[in-house]
Amino acid sequence: MGKQSIPDVVIRRLPIYLRVLENLYEDSYSNVISSFELGDLAGVTPAQVRKDLSFVGAFGKQGLGYEVPTLRDELKRVLNLDKEIKVAIIGVGSLGHAIARYIMERYDTERDYHLRLVALFDSSPEKVGTCINGVHIHHIDNFHSKAPELGFRMVVIAVPAKAAQMVMDKCVSAGIEAVLNFAPVHLKAPEGVRVHNTDLSVDLMHLAYYL
Amino acid sequence: MGKQSIPDVVIRRLPIYLRVLENLYEDSYSNVISSFELGDLAGVTPAQVRKDLSFVGAFGKQGLGYEVPTLRDELKRVLNLDKEIKVAIIGVGSLGHAIARYIMERYDTERDYHLRLVALFDSSPEKVGTCINGVHIHHIDNFHSKAPELGFRMVVIAVPAKAAQMVMDKCVSAGIEAVLNFAPVHLKAPEGVRVHNTDLSVDLMHLAYYL
DNA sequence: TAGATTGTTAATCGATTAACAATC
DNA sequence: TAGATTGTTAATCGATTAACAATC
Numbered sequence: 150m151g152k153q154s155i156p157d158v159v160i161r162r163l164p165i166y167l168r169v170l171e172n173l174y175e176d177s178y179s180n181v182i183s184s185f186e187l188g189d190l191a192g193v194t195p196a197q198v199r200k201d202l203s204f205v206g207a208f209g210k211q212g213l214g215y216e217v218p219t220l221r222d223e224l225k226r227v228l229n230l231d232k233e234i235k236v237a238i239i240g241v242g243s244l245g246h247a248i249a250r251y252i253m254e255r256y257d258t259e260r261d262y263h264l265r266l267v268a269l270f271d272s273s274p275e276k277v278g279t280c281i282n283g284v285h286i287h288h289i290d291n292f293h294s295k296a297p298e299l300g301f302r303m304v305v306i307a308v309p310a311k312a313a314q315m316v317m318d319k320c321v322s323a324g325i326e327a328v329l330n331f332a333p334v335h336l337k338a339p340e341g342v343r344v345h346n347t348d349l350s351v352d353l354m355h356l357a358y359y360l
Numbered sequence: 361m362g363k364q365s366i367p368d369v370v371i372r373r374l375p376i377y378l379r380v381l382e383n384l385y386e387d388s389y390s391n392v393i394s395s396f397e398l399g400d401l402a403g404v405t406p407a408q409v410r411k412d413l414s415f416v417g418a419f420g421k422q423g424l425g426y427e428v429p430t431l432r433d434e435l436k437r438v439l440n441l442d443k444e445i446k447v448a449i450i451g452v453g454s455l456g457h458a459i460a461r462y463i464m465e466r467y468d469t470e471r472d473y474h475l476r477l478v479a480l481f482d483s484s485p486e487k488v489g490t491c492i493n494g495v496h497i498h499h500i501d502n503f504h505s506k507a508p509e510l511g512f513r514m515v516v517i518a519v520p521a522k523a524a525q526m527v528m529d530k531c532v533s534a535g536i537e538a539v540l541n542f543a544p545v546h547l548k549a550p551e552g553v554r555v556h557n558t559d560l561s562v563d564l565m566h567l568a569y570y571l
Numbered sequence: 572t573a574g575a576t577t578g579t580t581a582a583t584c585g586a587t588t589a590a591c592a593a594t595c
Numbered sequence: 596t597a598g599a600t601t602g603t604t605a606a607t608c609g610a611t612t613a614a615c616a617a618t619c
Binding site for chain 1: 585586587588589590593594595
């Protein structure tokens with residue numbers, strides 16, 4: 150299998166292919182898709198698609214293309230999305246709130262991705278104890294015990310920049326393995342903890358260059 | 361000057377350096393920073409920092425490092441952030457709302473980035489006509505006339521996937537030059553319109569691989 | 572001055588693209 | 596079968612890293 154042999158740059162594109170297939174599925178297209186069509190819908194070249202898919206070991210059919218349900222299942226398997234993945238969000242400001250709703254709407258319902266939001270954390274006494282769509286907001290001080298109790302290994306950080314590294318440290322000590330950080334700071338984590346930084350302001354500034 | 365000669369991968373890192381410098385500034389650190397310190401805070405190697413900064417033509421001082429205010433101003437100039445940049449958001453769901461608040465809090469106040477949110481657009485009659493922090497929500501049907509009237513050239517799309525391409529087409533025909541897309545679809549735009557896609561679900565799926 | 576750090580060049584590394592034999 | 600498209604290899608392209616002379 151050799152999971153670590155798939156380059157990260159390829160892994161980053163697999164969810165995009167998966168997203169395209171899910172959308173096709175909903176619109177109930179043809180049962181097969183060529184690297185040309187898939188590339189067009191994903192915004193990459195056909196050669197790129199074939200190269201990427203060769204890493205996951207998916208088998209297309211020459212002359213036809215890829216079977217949509219087969220490829221979709223294969224991509225989900227590689228991305229671990231064939232199991233339920235529990236996620237928690239730390240920081241329930243407007244961004245954390247929006248992310249919570251996004252995950253609940255996009256995953257908890259009809260799709261079978263099984264990305265499930267199991268807990269929210271905040272430090273504000275007014276928020277702690279309340280719910281968003283049935284998901285409780287816990288106090289951040291209880292994070293260390295709640296993580297193993299609720300069984301999530303993936304966390305979204307949506308707290309102010311000043312608090313982010315402290316929150317990250319709590320995650321690390323609680324054994325969290327993957328973190329998606331929305332705070333506008335580069336967070337440090339030891340080897341073995343995967344951190345992905347998404348900063349809206351960085352994206353906006355990047356685009357500003359091209360104006 | 362040769363703006364187009366700076367690779368996009370470098371442009372993407374410049375806002376990160378700028379963010380580091382702004383944070384330093386607030387904490388009123390030393391007046392100079394070496395490529396080692398800057399790299400550490402930005403999460404890249406010192407060699408990378410020096411290579412990147414050599415593209416913008418910034419001048420550090422051997423034996424010392426880079427003057428923080430000089431480098432900050434230089435980065436802002438290259439990224440067009442020395443002028444006011446007007447932005448509009450299309451789609452005022454919870455994500456659009458959160459992005460609106462984020463931009464208003466982060467840019468409109470004490471900082472001098474001058475990224476300014478000038479308009480919001482939605483199709484819901486309940487939302488149209490209301491305000492968020494003094495910024496009006498217009499009907500999407502008025503987009504074409506509002507764009508030149510309010511003078512924004514950059515747009516954030518935060519509408520559902522199904523509506524996103526249609527909204528993008530409206531942007532293109534209204535002369536928008538840069539789009540930050542949060543809808544989970546790859547949007548097509550003609551040459552000359554810069555599109556940057558950020559999809560929370562793609563990031564989550566990417567991280568899921570490493571669990 | 573001596574120590575430190577830049578800017579830049581050359582070497583390495585990795586990713587994308589092109590091309591085509593295999594084959595559905 | 597003929598036409599189309601895959602999977603893979605080789606060629607190209609670009610980005611990162613290492614190293615070091617220049618110099619503050």
